[in-house]
Amino acid sequence: MQLSPKLLLSFCIVSCVMSVSLWAHHSFQAEYDANKPLALTGTVTKLEWTNPHARFYIDVKDQAGKVTTWNFELASPNVLRRLGWTREMMKPGDVIQVKGHQAKDSSTWANANSVTLADGRTMNAGSSADEAAAPASK
Numbered sequence: 001m002q003l004s005p006k007l008l009l010s011f012c013i014v015s016c017v018m019s020v021s022l023w024a025h026h027s028f029q030a031e032y033d034a035n036k037p038l039a040l041t042g043t044v045t046k047l048e049w050t051n052p053h054a055r056f057y058i059d060v061k062d063q064a065g066k067v068t069t070w071n072f073e074l075a076s077p078n079v080l081r082r083l084g085w086t087r088e089m090m091k092p093g094d095v096i097q098v099k100g101h102q103a104k105d106s107s108t109w110a111n112a113n114s115v116t117l118a119d120g121r122t123m124n125a126g127s128s129a130d131e132a133a134a135p136a137s138k
Contacts, residue, residue: 032111036102040070044094049077049087056090056112058098072098072112075126083124094118100127 042058054074059067074080090096097116103109112125 031103031109032101033104034101036104036106037099038102038110039097039099041095041097042070044090044092044096045069046092047087047090051076054080058096068108070098070108070110072100072110072125074112074115079126083126085123089117089121089123090115100125 040058040060042060044056044058046057048055054077056072056074058070058072060070061067075083095118098110098112099114100110100112111127113127114122115125116122
């Protein structure tokens with residue numbers, strides 16, 4: 001049996017798409033350091049409500065006035081919805097507080113555990129750190 005060129009092309013495209021999706025998903029321990037907790041206050045510049053993880057970016061000013069942009073990972077949009085999030089809760093210009101864990105490479109990437117929104121509500125970020133810290137079931 002010989003595969004038609006269209007079928008073969010379709011198979012290749014699906015395989016590539018699936019491999020990218022699998023590559024994009026990672027465990028907390030693979031990227032973030034549980035020994036590098038952080039708490040930052042900054043201004044939201046961007047929110048990406050995408051799979052496999054939603055992300056947001058904040059500009060944080062240090063004491064000297066230098067601005068650093070931080071990239072925070074959240075849970076997937078589906079998990080965030082179940083936790084009570086909506087896309088409209090956080091928007092560019094909002095000043096928020098974030099607690100989380102920094103990337104292992106000490107870059108300005110981090111995994112968010114909780115976010116205190118501009119209106120004062122504190123939301124669970126659905127962090128994969130919670131799963132990493134959970135005791136193994138017997």
